[in-house]
Amino acid sequence: MKILYGMQRPDEGVITVDGEQVVLRSPADAIARGIGMVHQHFMLADNLTVLENVVLGAEKLHGIGAGARRRILELSDAYGLGVRPDLLVEEIGVADRQRVEILKVLYRGARTLILDEPTAVLVPQEVDALFGNLRELTAEGLTVLFISHKLGEVLSVADDITVIRRGTTVATVAPAGTTPKRLAELMVGSELPTPQTRESTVTDEPVLTVAGLHLSGRDADGLLREVLADIDFTIHRGEVLGIAGVEGNGQAELVEAIIGIRQPDGGTIALAGQDVSHAPTRTRRERGIGYIPEDRHRHGLLLDAPLWENRMLGHVTEPPNSRGPLLNAKGARADTERIVREYDVRTPGIEVTAGSLSGGNQQKLIVGREMSHRPKVLIAAHPTRGVDVGAQAQIWDEIRRARREGLAVLLISADLDELIGLSDSLRVMYRGRLVASADPATVTPEELGTAMTGTAGAGVGTAEPGTETKPEPGTGSGPGEEG
Amino acid sequence: MSTDTPAGQARPGGRLLAGLRDGDRRERLLLGLSAPLLALVTALAITSAVMGLTGDNPFRAFEVMADYGSKSDSQVWIINKAIPYYLAAAAVAIGFRMNLFNIGVDGQYRVAAFFAAVVGGALSLPGVVQIPVILLTAMVCGGIWAGIAGYLKASRGVSEVITTIMLNFIGGSLIAYFLQEGRLAERDENIVHTEDIPSSSWFFEFPTSPDPVHGTILIAVAVGIVYWFVLGRTRFGYDLRAVGRSEPAAEASGVSVKRTVVTAMLLSGAVAGLVGMPTLLNESGNYGNDFPEGLGFTGIAIALLGRNHPVGMGFAALLWGFLERTGTQLEFEGYDQEIVGVMQGVIVLSVVVAYELVRRWGIRRQQRKVGEQLAAQSAAGGPNGPKGPHDSAEVSA
Amino acid sequence: MTTPLSTLAGKVRPRGRVAEERRGRLTYPVVLLIIAGALLLLSLVRAITDQQSLTSAAQWGAAMGFAVPIGLAGLGGLWAERAGVINIGLEGMMMLGLFSAGWIGWQHGPWAAVLAGIVGGALGGLLHAVATVTFGVDHIVSGVAINILALGVVQYLAKLWFAAEGSEALARGGNDKQSPQMERLEPFTVPGISDWLGDLDAKNWFLLSDLAGILRATVHEVSWLTLLAVLIFVGTYLVLWKSSFGLRLRSCGENPEATESLGVNVYLYKYLALAVSGGLAGLGGAYLAVLIRMYQDGQTGGRGYLGLATMIFGNWRPGGVAAGAGLFGFMDVLQTRDRPVVHAMLLLFALGLLVLAVWQFYRGKRAAAMAIAVLGGVMWLWYESTDTLPLELVTASPYLTTLLVLTLFAQRLRTPRAVGRPYRRGQAT
Amino acid sequence: GESSTESNNEESSGEGRVGIAFDVGGRNDHSFNEAAARGGDRAEEELGVSVEYQTARNGETDADRVQRLTSLAEAGYNPVIGVGYLYGNAITEVAAEYPDTTFGVVDSVPEGDNTYGMTFAEHEGSYLAGVAAALTTESNIVGFIGGVQNPLIGKFQAGFEQGVRETNPDIEIEVNYLYRDDDRGFSDPARAAEQADGMLSRGADVIYTAAGSSGQGSIEQIAGVEGAWGIGVDSDQYQQPGLAEYQDSILTSVVKGVDVAVYDLIESVEEGEPLTGHHEYTLAEDGVALATSGGFIDDLAPELEEATRRIVDGEVTVNDTPNP
Numbered sequence A: 001m002k003i004l005y006g007m008q009r010p011d012e013g014v015i016t017v018d019g020e021q022v023v024l025r026s027p028a029d030a031i032a033r034g035i036g037m038v039h040q041h042f043m044l045a046d047n048l049t050v051l052e053n054v055v056l057g058a059e060k061l062h063g064i065g066a067g068a069r070r071r072i073l074e075l076s077d078a079y080g081l082g083v084r085p086d087l088l089v090e091e092i093g094v095a096d097r098q099r100v101e102i103l104k105v106l107y108r109g110a111r112t113l114i115l116d117e118p119t120a121v122l123v124p125q126e127v128d129a130l131f132g133n134l135r136e137l138t139a140e141g142l143t144v145l146f147i148s149h150k151l152g153e154v155l156s157v158a159d160d161i162t163v164i165r166r167g168t169t170v171a172t173v174a175p176a177g178t179t180p181k182r183l184a185e186l187m188v189g190s191e192l193p194t195p196q197t198r199e200s201t202v203t204d205e206p207v208l209t210v211a212g213l214h215l216s217g218r219d220a221d222g223l224l225r226e227v228l229a230d231i232d233f234t235i236h237r238g239e240v241l242g243i244a245g246v247e248g249n250g251q252a253e254l255v256e257a258i259i260g261i262r263q264p265d266g267g268t269i270a271l272a273g274q275d276v277s278h279a280p281t282r283t284r285r286e287r288g289i290g291y292i293p294e295d296r297h298r299h300g301l302l303l304d305a306p307l308w309e310n311r312m313l314g315h316v317t318e319p320p321n322s323r324g325p326l327l328n329a330k331g332a333r334a335d336t337e338r339i340v341r342e343y344d345v346r347t348p349g350i351e352v353t354a355g356s357l358s359g360g361n362q363q364k365l366i367v368g369r370e371m372s373h374r375p376k377v378l379i380a381a382h383p384t385r386g387v388d389v390g391a392q393a394q395i396w397d398e399i400r401r402a403r404r405e406g407l408a409v410l411l412i413s414a415d416l417d418e419l420i421g422l423s424d425s426l427r428v429m430y431r432g433r434l435v436a437s438a439d440p441a442t443v444t445p446e447e448l449g450t451a452m453t454g455t456a457g458a459g460v461g462t463a464e465p466g467t468e469t470k471p472e473p474g475t476g477s478g479p480g481e482e483g
Numbered sequence B: 001m002s003t004d005t006p007a008g009q010a011r012p013g014g015r016l017l018a019g020l021r022d023g024d025r026r027e028r029l030l031l032g033l034s035a036p037l038l039a040l041v042t043a044l045a046i047t048s049a050v051m052g053l054t055g056d057n058p059f060r061a062f063e064v065m066a067d068y069g070s071k072s073d074s075q076v077w078i079i080n081k082a083i084p085y086y087l088a089a090a091a092v093a094i095g096f097r098m099n100l101f102n103i104g105v106d107g108q109y110r111v112a113a114f115f116a117a118v119v120g121g122a123l124s125l126p127g128v129v130q131i132p133v134i135l136l137t138a139m140v141c142g143g144i145w146a147g148i149a150g151y152l153k154a155s156r157g158v159s160e161v162i163t164t165i166m167l168n169f170i171g172g173s174l175i176a177y178f179l180q181e182g183r184l185a186e187r188d189e190n191i192v193h194t195e196d197i198p199s200s201s202w203f204f205e206f207p208t209s210p211d212p213v214h215g216t217i218l219i220a221v222a223v224g225i226v227y228w229f230v231l232g233r234t235r236f237g238y239d240l241r242a243v244g245r246s247e248p249a250a251e252a253s254g255v256s257v258k259r260t261v262v263t264a265m266l267l268s269g270a271v272a273g274l275v276g277m278p279t280l281l282n283e284s285g286n287y288g289n290d291f292p293e294g295l296g297f298t299g300i301a302i303a304l305l306g307r308n309h310p311v312g313m314g315f316a317a318l319l320w321g322f323l324e325r326t327g328t329q330l331e332f333e334g335y336d337q338e339i340v341g342v343m344q345g346v347i348v349l350s351v352v353v354a355y356e357l358v359r360r361w362g363i364r365r366q367q368r369k370v371g372e373q374l375a376a377q378s379a380a381g382g383p384n385g386p387k388g389p390h391d392s393a394e395v396s397a
Numbered sequence C: 001m002t003t004p005l006s007t008l009a010g011k012v013r014p015r016g017r018v019a020e021e022r023r024g025r026l027t028y029p030v031v032l033l034i035i036a037g038a039l040l041l042l043s044l045v046r047a048i049t050d051q052q053s054l055t056s057a058a059q060w061g062a063a064m065g066f067a068v069p070i071g072l073a074g075l076g077g078l079w080a081e082r083a084g085v086i087n088i089g090l091e092g093m094m095m096l097g098l099f100s101a102g103w104i105g106w107q108h109g110p111w112a113a114v115l116a117g118i119v120g121g122a123l124g125g126l127l128h129a130v131a132t133v134t135f136g137v138d139h140i141v142s143g144v145a146i147n148i149l150a151l152g153v154v155q156y157l158a159k160l161w162f163a164a165e166g167s168e169a170l171a172r173g174g175n176d177k178q179s180p181q182m183e184r185l186e187p188f189t190v191p192g193i194s195d196w197l198g199d200l201d202a203k204n205w206f207l208l209s210d211l212a213g214i215l216r217a218t219v220h221e222v223s224w225l226t227l228l229a230v231l232i233f234v235g236t237y238l239v240l241w242k243s244s245f246g247l248r249l250r251s252c253g254e255n256p257e258a259t260e261s262l263g264v265n266v267y268l269y270k271y272l273a274l275a276v277s278g279g280l281a282g283l284g285g286a287y288l289a290v291l292i293r294m295y296q297d298g299q300t301g302g303r304g305y306l307g308l309a310t311m312i313f314g315n316w317r318p319g320g321v322a323a324g325a326g327l328f329g330f331m332d333v334l335q336t337r338d339r340p341v342v343h344a345m346l347l348l349f350a351l352g353l354l355v356l357a358v359w360q361f362y363r364g365k366r367a368a369a370m371a372i373a374v375l376g377g378v379m380w381l382w383y384e385s386t387d388t389l390p391l392e393l394v395t396a397s398p399y400l401t402t403l404l405v406l407t408l409f410a411q412r413l414r415t416p417r418a419v420g421r422p423y424r425r426g427q428a429t
Numbered sequence D: 001g002e003s004s005t006e007s008n009n010e011e012s013s014g015e016g017r018v019g020i021a022f023d024v025g026g027r028n029d030h031s032f033n034e035a036a037a038r039g040g041d042r043a044e045e046e047l048g049v050s051v052e053y054q055t056a057r058n059g060e061t062d063a064d065r066v067q068r069l070t071s072l073a074e075a076g077y078n079p080v081i082g083v084g085y086l087y088g089n090a091i092t093e094v095a096a097e098y099p100d101t102t103f104g105v106v107d108s109v110p111e112g113d114n115t116y117g118m119t120f121a122e123h124e125g126s127y128l129a130g131v132a133a134a135l136t137t138e139s140n141i142v143g144f145i146g147g148v149q150n151p152l153i154g155k156f157q158a159g160f161e162q163g164v165r166e167t168n169p170d171i172e173i174e175v176n177y178l179y180r181d182d183d184r185g186f187s188d189p190a191r192a193a194e195q196a197d198g199m200l201s202r203g204a205d206v207i208y209t210a211a212g213s214s215g216q217g218s219i220e221q222i223a224g225v226e227g228a229w230g231i232g233v234d235s236d237q238y239q240q241p242g243l244a245e246y247q248d249s250i251l252t253s254v255v256k257g258v259d260v261a262v263y264d265l266i267e268s269v270e271e272g273e274p275l276t277g278h279h280e281y282t283l284a285e286d287g288v289a290l291a292t293s294g295g296f297i298d299d300l301a302p303e304l305e306e307a308t309r310r311i312v313d314g315e316v317t318v319n320d321t322p323n324p
Ligand SMILES: Nc1ncnc2c1ncn2[C@@H]1O[C@H](COP(=O)(O)OP(=O)(O)OP(=O)(O)O)[C@@H](O)[C@H]1O
Pocket: A001, A040, A166, A167, A168, A359, A386, A387, A388, B371
């Protein structure tokens, strides 16, 4: 995709647009050819307004003032995107950002849209709305290239499917003539693993008890806001508690509060009966909290450091990483070799930097590291995000194995299948509160999605997928709390 | 800081040989050596060009420098000169290793040396007691002066770059206030200085010939060893480096970033406090208005040159001393000694560029190796292939 | 559980932000109000202490003069950091500007010197660009290296070009620390208004005369370069915030990957930004050279670093930089021209802090209000119990003030998001 | 290995070679270095010696100065002269190593049998400047601007104040320094200009500036005001090319006879009877004097001569430290 969009140059081969062979040297070339791309990670500048983000690089079309605003509103109306041009990007929610990204592409008059995993952060209703938008686009005669790991989505939205594995085209199929199972086999070269887990290993021995947790924080304007409120839950030995929710509803803050990075202003956190509400992060981790962070690059690894130093991260006070105040490099090295072996981290050695590994292998290293210290409770935030199918299966396996041995897991994921498949019980988080609970045995992704958008109070399944149910965190649908 | 090479990791010299047998390590050693070589060659070339353009014969100049710099008295001089430089560099490097830019070493060592000199002049204890007291005073004062910046950064989020610059100026005023006849100083002709430290409290010298090497070199060596050991071998050092590499990751791993910031600034300041000691205890015996200034800024350059590495900084400090020693000699030969300033600038700039180029080349190589490995494994499809669901007992059909 | 999804009733409470009314942000009316308040305070202090020079035209004119080079350096820093590059090499670029201006100035006059200064500084900026953008060197490392290099080069060339035996430069007063003098750049005065305001100022009426004095500083014996600097500040605002060029440049400092993905050549913009950055610092150096009519070794005296401080102080906005530089200039001039006035400043600070305390109290921050009030009280006591301040304290006052202000307000600052981060073309995910 | 001194010995230790090491200002600093150079130049002409000039870098330490002096001594230069009080300690140290060489230092008093300390009675010269200022001012306000507040500049201040006061006690004296203990004060003309402007705006009409290169700024500022006078230091600033356009505002300069002192020392060594010890060049022997270029103080000659006489005769003792 980077090549198609001119960000990288191919060694060989040709690209043809509208029957004309082209050489794309830069994104500018691609844009000139009517190719537009919505990247896997949002490409937005938070501190600029929506309007500024959209017109950036295409100022010649309609200027950067009133003309541009008019055009944006026009486009937004025509495709039902509902974009408001004068908000700062940092003030709008994930789904809105996605639409801004699409608008950016449309604004440049692109005829070919590349969408790289656009649904990763959306709830099913938002996905449906997005697909609605895409169908409108294709109806207008635009070409859409849709990249996804989620096979159901591909099958439902695509007219034509190409499977790529390790840099080469494996097959091209029509959605009508294939099944998810067959697609999956094409992708991994073997059968699709599923996160299903049925035999309950839940005991009644509480490991992590959170009661009445309350957290408030200051926003960019210095105003006090409630971020978490009335959070109560208990995870027992052998239990996986899943938390569903649209991103930005307090999950990240909940994790940080449990880990001890944020100091809650109310409530208690108890680990195996001991109150750790005011213990520093290090103590909590020593007492048995394992942590697979949401953003491995930011929170899980030292990208510039070799693997064996990364193996110490978060556990530097524990053997085999140190003896007393001194590091035990030898022990850490040896143990890293073991993790690489046991967890199948693909690397030429333990001296390479963590940054040179692929995402999946980085994640396996993190999982291996956390599991090596026999945690009592594992906080797993999006443990398989952006990870290839093979690594995904391994990580699921690992969680299941540990759970059998009595591990308690707090699982946070945007992948509802993963959540439903792995969890023993489920909670839904919305605007900083746990607003609903569900039984993974019976709940469907759609029902969960409805609850996640905050319409759960209206009952189940009544919410229509569409613009009026879209969550708009940050757009101020009601008064906030002030301290 | 981000320019840290993997080769910048401290490793005991004893393992060097064993390391050579290891292909990976040999390569890193080669990488580590190629950067300074590349830089030195570039710097020589650029300086030659500058001298050539201005009508001087560069080769003759280099010859003069090499010749004069290798004399025994020059060597002693260079070593003595390098002692405070090394200490200043170490102070700066402690900050660098955790992404703090302590631009205020200059102010810290002056404040520290001043108060240490005052204390040293006021007491007349036996040397064995008094010298440690003086050193301790210096470290505490330096630590406090840097600690202010650390505290403001941790508690109020004020950039340490700005606070330390401000504190340099403020420190100058503080010293100026006290360094007056009738306050903490006395007057000797045109020089105002603190009371002389009793000669029993001077540091010893190594009776080398023709000139003695200052005993304070032991302080520099000790700081170097402690720096290497604490950063590379202890949990604390690991935490500190982790914060330098990624603050959020360190925080999540259980390091208290704020506390580490304050601690690092305190340590940096304490080492900065020692910068003035070689001058105070081996040369002047008091702090006067002729006390050297600007060593802190030289320290920054040397930390950059030596890549924050305890041995690297040693070489860099010696190189700096060499340039200054031989620069003066150039005047005798009809050259302008100011060319030394140009050389210093060019060397620092080419070193940082060369290091970055080599580092990036190393990373690209590493990535290629990772890729090759992956390709080889997937081609073999063998033992490490992705696990199918049959591996897992729990997957239901 | 009967339904697959049981709602925990009553728990849904919205958590959105308070509408769009952006509280606490500086809007134009607020800024005007603050300025008016400060003026009132100043008049009050002037009246109480009878220190006329607090609001005299000469004082403010000189403050502007002192502020300009610092402000230009700060603005240079702003250009660089808005494009995502930290520029700690401002001091070196200023030296290059100072030197180039001195070198060209004595031969071709002050305007040529200004041009040369800009070019000299811009060369330094481009060198920084080569190191940081093309070679990806750490920004601070490169900046420090440039400061060292600039000092070396400038001193070497000064000796070579201004002090060569038998040269014209030597004959005309050059030496290895100075260039020969250049012609004077005459300042301008707006005839009628200047005198009228001067009369008004002389009357010493509360507020009115103070205002007249301050305004007169902008029309009486003002350096053309000061005017140029003002235009550049306004121009910077317009270019960076009101043009598509500026939008692109700023987005390079916020999210270069996104900018690249929209077909913008990020390297080009960073190069341009650094050239401008260096050029502005160089202009600051040239300003000094034109002011003292020559290159003088060491005349930059850390102003580049102070510029960096004003940039942070000014929250990366031209108005803020101007205010920060103005504060430095004002405090510096105060102590240079008229030392007793600094004592009066204690009263000003005390009053200012008390007003701030009332404001914080009104906003519900009692602890902060108390702390500030106590500080203000101490200042008041200090003012009442002394007649003069030690020279050393006076000298340190601009730095102490900066430290104090940053300590109070640092948390409200907003750094460009991608500043200092290494960026490589084509590395976006 | 081999020390640099051993190999240098083969170079001639010939007669008639003089080494002069300047402070950072360098030989053309329009100040005391330049005056020292004049002395050296005169020796070259009149005594036929050859003089090697060396200049210090910014931020030097004693080690750097010791090295410079050692190199000169080792190469056989005799006498070796350090210009500026910072050379004091270094001269003491090096002189002990080279008993056969004569070492001189300006503005300091070194130790050792083969050393010669040349200091100047700046306060006495400044006293005369004060007298001239007091007799010239019409506003009865005069100013003193010092570059750096240190003992040396304090001598200038003390003498000037005493001279003014003893001539006319009603005159108000404004005293200001550019910096406290920061050598930037000797190279910041912009600041000196501003300080002069402040004094001028408060009515001062004669300003004495003792601030090295910074003085140019103050004199320029003074020249912009009708009827205001500047007083220079060290060299006769009326004669300086850089200040040519302001000649008409330079009332006089307090000239230090560094050139004479340096010449005397060289001559004594050439004659085989090197000067040693400490010598203060006083008003009595023209070691300090007021420059008369421009003729602006010609009509004050009687009063100035009277003041000179009283100092020389010891009727007046001039303070060398300012009253606090
Ligand atoms: N066979 C291969 N040859 C060369 N490079 C490869 C190969 N496979 C992957 N890469 C490299 O791996 C990196 C990952 O590729 P890319 O991000 O496009 O993967 P992806 O399929 O989009 O993965 P994801 O779905 O996780 O985003 C790229 O930088 C690419 O250069």
